[in-house]
Amino acid sequence: MVLPVCDSEQRLVGIITADDIFEIISEEIYEDYALMQGVVPSEKSYLETSFMTLAKKRIIWLLFLMLSATVTGGIIERYESILSTAVALTVFIPMLMDSGGNSGSQSSTLIIQSLALDELDFSDCLRVVWKEFRVGLLVGMILALVNILRMILFTDTSLLVMMTVSVTLLITIVLAKLVGGILPLLAKKLKQDPAVMAGPLVTTIVNACALLIYFKVAQILIGL
Amino acid sequence: MVLPVCDSEQRLVGIITADDIFEIISEEIYEDYALMQGVVPSEKSYLETSFMTLAKKRIIWLLFLMLSATVTGGIIERYESILSTAVALTVFIPMLMDSGGNSGSQSSTLIIQSLALDELDFSDCLRVVWKEFRVGLLVGMILALVNILRMILFTDTSLLVMMTVSVTLLITIVLAKLVGGILPLLAKKLKQDPAVMAGPLVTTIVNACALLIYFKVAQILIGL
Structure with a gap:
């Protein structure tokens, strides 16, 4: 042709x-x-690109993401008193943030792909929300159950910490699926590239929310 | 055609x-x-796929990643005594893990893409290592410097904690770039799909290493 x-x-x-x-x-x-993935695309092949150029193409997003992690750091700092009375809670912070971040990027990847293939539009927003909400609820419950089993079998986590972790995990997963679903649609509506706006932003938002939910739930359940 | x-x-x-x-x-x-991104690909479009199918396609990786976070949790548990004497260190855990994870996936994305376009081969391994090492060193130093400025200007972090965070950040970024560069090549060599093996594994490995480095450096510098 x-x-x-x-x-x-x-x-x-x-x-x-x-x-x-x-x-x-x-x-x-x-x-x-x-x-x-936070890399400015390049016309040249990897081996042809100098290390200085590669570094330049990567540093902007890394700086942005590092500085946005100031938010999560700030949240931890604010609730330091909770962590110092219940150090056991620290153990689950990476798991909660990772699970949330991954759940969110699974959704945003799928939605960005569907937007690129013109299978989706902003007008489908409510259908996406309803679908992601149910996916999040189901996936979140399974993860929480498996995690409870793991904690009972392999750790000596106290019942209150187990409850805090499980409730946080479920809420975080549902929220992550919603944020990952809505943000790319919103970017498209605002005439921004969904891939640029949604990828790293989803993780940043979900991470911060996961921590806030964790500490709030801990305050309520453990009464710190 | x-x-x-x-x-x-x-x-x-x-x-x-x-x-x-x-x-x-x-x-x-x-x-x-x-x-x-840990999603089993689908033939159908997003809106045509039922929420049960979407959930099924996502749960495996989420379970794998959640259980692999047991490793990071275990590392934190092992060094709990350090965290209870220096709670301030907890504040930087998300930043270190995120920066490491992102640096790693930037590299693995580029290498996976180059492998798919047949621009790279396992025989280029040493060239990749040397390039990623220099990129990591440069990017890591810039990130560490910006972070030191941020800590001095906006926080009252102690000098020893600042040094611990900066040294860890630099080592983690270099390591993340190397892992992100080598793992997809290794997957290709082992006749595995680089995309499946490298994506989530890079983050898991880098996260665990970031924490281990952090606590080791803290032990040496702060003498806990």
């Missing part, structure tokens, strides 16, 4: 081959995903 | 259109990235 390219007077000025089209399709998709 | 498909006696049994080829290319790439 070769497509002719003509000027305004119908004179042939060039051709577009099937190869050109294939290349553009795959490059566009790769660009989206590079952006989602 | 239409390609004929013939049987062994050269009779036409079907055709392959350009559309078929485009679809296969973009689906293959999307599949890779869905797997990297």
Whole structure:
């Protein structure tokens, strides 16, 4: 398949081959995903790119993400008194943040992909919310149950800490699925690239929320 | 462009259109990235897929990642005494784990992409290591410096904690870049799909290493 390219007077000025089209399709998709992982896409191949260029393309997002982690740090600082009375709670912070972050990026990946393939639109927002809510509830309950079993079998976690962790896990997963589902749609509506806006933002928002929920639940259940 | 498909006696049994080829290319790439984000790829569109199916496609990786977070939890538990004497250290755990995880997935994304485009091979291993090492060193130093400034200006972190955090950040970033660079190449060498093996594994390995380095450096510098 070769497509002719003509000027305004119908004179042939060039051709577009099937190869050109294939290349553009795959490059566009790769660009989206590079952006989602916080890498500014490059025209050159990896081995051709100097380490300085690679570093430049990566540093912006890393700086942004490191500074946004100030938020999670600030939350921990604010509730330091809770952690110092119940150090056991610290053990579950990475698990809660990771599970939340992963749940969120699973959803945002799928929604960004569907947006790119034109299978979804902002008008489907409520359907996405309802679907992600149910997925989150089901997945969250299974994760919480497996985690309770793990804690009972392999750790000597107190009942109150187990309850705090489980309730937080369930709420965080549901919230992560909702944020991961809605944010790319919102980005599209605001005429921003969903891949750029949604990827790292989802993790940042979900991480902060996971911690806030954790400490709030701990205050209520353990009464600290 | 239409390609004929013939049987062994050269009779036409079907055709392959350009559309078929485009679809296969973009689906293959999307599949890779869905797997990297821990989602089992689907043939159907998002809205056509039931919430039960979506949940099923996501639960396996979430369970795997949650259980692998047992490792980070275990490391924190083992060094609980350090955290109870220096609760301030807890504040930086999410930042260190996130920065490490992100640095690692930036590298693995790029390497997986280069492998898919056949721009890289296992034989380029040493070149990748050398490039990622320098990128990590440069990026890590910039991040550490910006973070020191931030800590001095906006927090009242003690000098020893600042040093612990900075040294850990630098080592973690370099390590994350190396792990993110090597793991996909190793997966390819072992004839595994780099996207499946490298994505979630990089984060898990880097997170665990970040914590171990943090506590080791704290023991040496703060002398706990």
